[in-house]
Amino acid sequence: MAEGSQDKVVRVASGQGFWGDWLEAPRRQVEGGQVDYLMLDYLAEVTMSIVQKQKERDPRMGYARDFIGAMESVFPAVAERGVKVIANAGGVNPMACADAVLAAAGKAGVRGKIRIGVVTGDDILDRLDTLLAEGHELKNMDTGEPLANIRDRVLSANAYIGSTPIVEALQRGANVVITGRSTDTALTMAPLRHEFGWAADDWNKLAAGIVAGHILECGAQCSGGNCLHDWRNIPDLANVGYPIAEARADGTFAITKHPGTGGRVSVPSVTEQLVYEMGDPHAYITPDVVADFTSIRLAADGENRVKVHGITGGPPTPFLKVSIAYRAGYKAVGSLVYSWPDAMEKAELANRVLRERLDRLGLKFDQVLSEFVGATSTHGPLAGDGREAPEVQYRIGVRGGDRAAVERFTREIAPLVLNGPPSVTGFAGGRPKVEEIVAYWPALLDKRAVSTAVSIVE
Amino acid sequence: MNVRLLDIAHARSGDKGDTANVGLIALKPEWYPVLSQYVTRDAVAAHFQGQITGTVVRFELPNLGALNFLLHGALDGGGTLSLKTDAQGKVYSTALLRMVISVPDAEAQALGLPAAV
Numbered sequence: 001m002a003e004g005s006q007d008k009v010v011r012v013a014s015g016q017g018f019w020g021d022w023l024e025a026p027r028r029q030v031e032g033g034q035v036d037y038l039m040l041d042y043l044a045e046v047t048m049s050i051v052q053k054q055k056e057r058d059p060r061m062g063y064a065r066d067f068i069g070a071m072e073s074v075f076p077a078v079a080e081r082g083v084k085v086i087a088n089a090g091g092v093n094p095m096a097c098a099d100a101v102l103a104a105a106g107k108a109g110v111r112g113k114i115r116i117g118v119v120t121g122d123d124i125l126d127r128l129d130t131l132l133a134e135g136h137e138l139k140n141m142d143t144g145e146p147l148a149n150i151r152d153r154v155l156s157a158n159a160y161i162g163s164t165p166i167v168e169a170l171q172r173g174a175n176v177v178i179t180g181r182s183t184d185t186a187l188t189m190a191p192l193r194h195e196f197g198w199a200a201d202d203w204n205k206l207a208a209g210i211v212a213g214h215i216l217e218c219g220a221q222c223s224g225g226n227c228l229h230d231w232r233n234i235p236d237l238a239n240v241g242y243p244i245a246e247a248r249a250d251g252t253f254a255i256t257k258h259p260g261t262g263g264r265v266s267v268p269s270v271t272e273q274l275v276y277e278m279g280d281p282h283a284y285i286t287p288d289v290v291a292d293f294t295s296i297r298l299a300a301d302g303e304n305r306v307k308v309h310g311i312t313g314g315p316p317t318p319f320l321k322v323s324i325a326y327r328a329g330y331k332a333v334g335s336l337v338y339s340w341p342d343a344m345e346k347a348e349l350a351n352r353v354l355r356e357r358l359d360r361l362g363l364k365f366d367q368v369l370s371e372f373v374g375a376t377s378t379h380g381p382l383a384g385d386g387r388e389a390p391e392v393q394y395r396i397g398v399r400g401g402d403r404a405a406v407e408r409f410t411r412e413i414a415p416l417v418l419n420g421p422p423s424v425t426g427f428a429g430g431r432p433k434v435e436e437i438v439a440y441w442p443a444l445l446d447k448r449a450v451s452t453a454v455s456i457v458e
Numbered sequence: 459m460n461v462r463l464l465d466i467a468h469a470r471s472g473d474k475g476d477t478a479n480v481g482l483i484a485l486k487p488e489w490y491p492v493l494s495q496y497v498t499r500d501a502v503a504a505h506f507q508g509q510i511t512g513t514v515v516r517f518e519l520p521n522l523g524a525l526n527f528l529l530h531g532a533l534d535g536g537g538t539l540s541l542k543t544d545a546q547g548k549v550y551s552t553a554l555l556r557m558v559i560s561v562p563d564a565e566a567q568a569l570g571l572p573a574a575v
Binding site for chain 2 (some may be wrong): 045398
């Protein structure tokens with residue numbers, strides 16, 4: 001079939017919705033039926049700081065190590081059947097990630113058949129001071145604070161980059177593309193742009209690719225996972241099928257999954273994913289295009305198949321979003337379980353006792369938060385008063401800049417077992433751990449300050 | 459007639475910083491106008507009073523039979539800063555579905571809306 005033909009269908013399969021998602025999914029996606037691309041999304045907002053810390057300890061680390069196992073499980077499909085893999089598994093060290101994939105390919109005897117496109121340029125950590133000196137303020141998008149307030153605590157800084165370097169890697173013959181902090185949606189849109197030759201200003205088609213990316217980026221969350229609609233009747237979640245986008249050159253696509261898998265692809269399941277983490281639906285901003293989610297039309301198209309069409313978009317903004325991670329103090333959370341009778345009253349008394357003790361110790365925290373799990377922790381007073389609960393988990397957390405104060409707090413919970421209210425249990429596991437908080441600082445940066453590069457390694 | 463959102467809608471929620479979003483989706487397309495008319499920004503702000511520190515913003519998606527609400531200041535700082543069990547706002551969705559709205563009897567009956575028990 002000719003390029004751009006209306007008959008040509010490109011199948012992009014989602015095999016990972018975050019770092020920690022189902023290890024089985026990538027292999028199931030390439031073995032369950034025909035797919036052209038396997039898209040693996042590993043990076044959440046906090047992930048970059050985790051991989052940055054790993055790279056500081058070992059310069060060969062700093063990427064999503066699960067990806068190596070995923071690649072090992074799909075090497076036969078990539079090497080023998082032409083399936084291409086696109087993943088933002090590179091973290092802060094995409095070249096080391098590519099080296100690890102090549103080493104694994106060598107062991108699997110497929111080294112000569114793996115050609116990796118490595119996308120770099122998103123990592124701006126080393127350039128932060130230069131950028132600030134050049135007048136890029138990198139103010140916090142939510143609070144307006146200047147970056148200078150936390151500059152000395154920054155751990156990682158990455159610009160969210162779009163589809164263009166991924167398209168370039170594919171054009172140069174890569175069958176595996178590894179990026180750092182590219183947007184999740186670009187991982188799906190780029191292969192469609194590449195296959196169909198969509199122009200960089202064909203806003204409606206690029207927007208369609210972004211919507212396909214948004215639907216796929218959380219793995220099974222659009223195909224029956226975490227689906228509230230009719231949840232009791234969603235079949236065979238143990239064998240849940242991850243989603244596949246079957247796209248055409250005109251920007252229409254269908255969401256489906258492999259035959260014989262569990263879960264469900266339906267208009268409600270896809271709608272739930274469309275509204276997930278949504279801001280202003282009129283302007284879903286990406287580096288390539290601004291997509292209008294109020295233009296999306298969904299239609300049931302047979303069993304486990306939803307057609308998506310009508311999508312419009314417009315030109316992008318002059319900015320890239322930047323994700324900066326910084327050290328923001330310490331926290332610890334501990335808990336105890338109180339049982340019937342009067343579980344909630346006992347838990348509330350424990351809370352008063354513990355807080356009085358913390359006060360007397362003179363410990364200073366930025367925040368102390370008490371919750372009563374099983375009663376009011378997630379829905380607050382909307383859930384009633386918890387008086388009838390058969391058991392209540394009393395959960396208390398503190399946050400602050402003084403590590404010693406947080407450490408002292410962790411010693412105050414266990415004593416309640418013997419010197420607080422009765423009917424208490426659930427303290428196994430010992431004292432809570434003090435965690436250093438790595439917080440997230442979103443900012444905008446002039447696109448012209450970021451240039452990406454593609455290297456081919458094999 | 460009183461109608462509980464759980465009986466006429468489904469929902470999913472997520473986070474962006476200290477903001478939770480709740481997408482509220484009509485169970486039947488013909489019920490979307492009920493959501494649009496009665497699940498107002500002010501009604502949702504009142505529903506979550508005391509639980510969020512910021513404002514509520516509402517967007518309409520008639521194409522999906524859905525409303526999108528942004529609940530600012532809902533997550534104790536959000537992300538890794540948050541001490542909440544639901545630090546990422548995953549179950550604000552079902553908290554919104556607890557809400558009860560009042561729909562004129564004739565309209566509710568014409569649309570076959572289930573009455574809240």
